[in-house]
Amino acid sequence: MPALKNTKHEAFANLVAKRDKTKMSVTVCYIASGYSTDGHAAEASATRLLSSAEVQARIAEINAPVVAKSRVTVASLLAELQATVEAARAAKQFGAVNGSLALIGKLTGLLVEKVEMGGPGEFADAKTPADILRALAEDCGSVGELIEQLEFMLDEARAMAAGQARPIAVVEHKSEDKWKKLNGFNQAT
Known part of the structure; x- marks a missing residue:
């Protein structure tokens, strides 16, 4: 989901998403987003904006673990190493080819440096x-x-x-x- 079109809503979603670190209340997040209300009105408006499905979805997206976006797996490492092998061969950098092939062997379990009993x-x-x-x-x-x-x-x-x-x-x-x-x-x- 891209950033919210309303810049104040986007700022509010970002501030609420970081509440664990900042310890800001929802009302303070609302006011810090650029809204100008006081007291109970700010509280009620912050609660209403927080209940918006669009804002909730954006907060969830911001809070989604970064790991999910850049998950490293054996398969992704093997793909990277294979691309490195191909590029190194094309550039006639055979040392890089050998190093990448050794890493591929280790990742796939074909090369074992030490076995302990x-x-x-x-x-x-x-x-x-x-x-x-x-x-x-x-x-x-x-x-x-x-x-x-x-x-x-x-x-x-x-x-x-x-x-x-x-x-x-x-x-x-x-x-x-x-x-x-x-x-x-x-x-x-």
């Missing part, structure tokens, strides 16, 4: 490694499933360690004395 403080009572293993077994559903998960993690850790290992050069020495000298062994012993 258990709630905050779930292991707070665990005092020993056995307590931790019991909690993990319970979280996995069975001891067998826990063992399977731990074996998988052990294989992953071994693969990581293998990737970080440095090769050792093998040097052949012609004599045992020379080898001992090179490696810091005392020959007198």
Whole structure:
């Protein structure tokens, strides 16, 4: 609904809509809107204007939550991001494309940065490694499933360690004395 045609009615509707903040009475709103009456006449006129369907509708519209007018949803964010991707591709701004695609993945649940098992403080009572293993077994559903998960993690850790290992050069020495000298062994012993 657009603003009321009568500017005094519009001013009155705006003032009444903000009464929670201003603590103004309906009569004070009426007088502040530009009407010139006194005492009981102002009270009666304010009440009559307030009962007008047109004024009531305008007050309701003004008081309608701003969130409803600019509601942000996953769908609206995805639409914005898709438009950003298209514009960035057209401008050959591939960093912006990648960033927008990453956000799309996060919003749709395709990209998960971190997954936590258990709630905050779930292991707070665990005092020993056995307590931790019991909690993990319970979280996995069975001891067998826990063992399977731990074996998988052990294989992953071994693969990581293998990737970080440095090769050792093998040097052949012609004599045992020379080898001992090179490696810091005392020959007198």
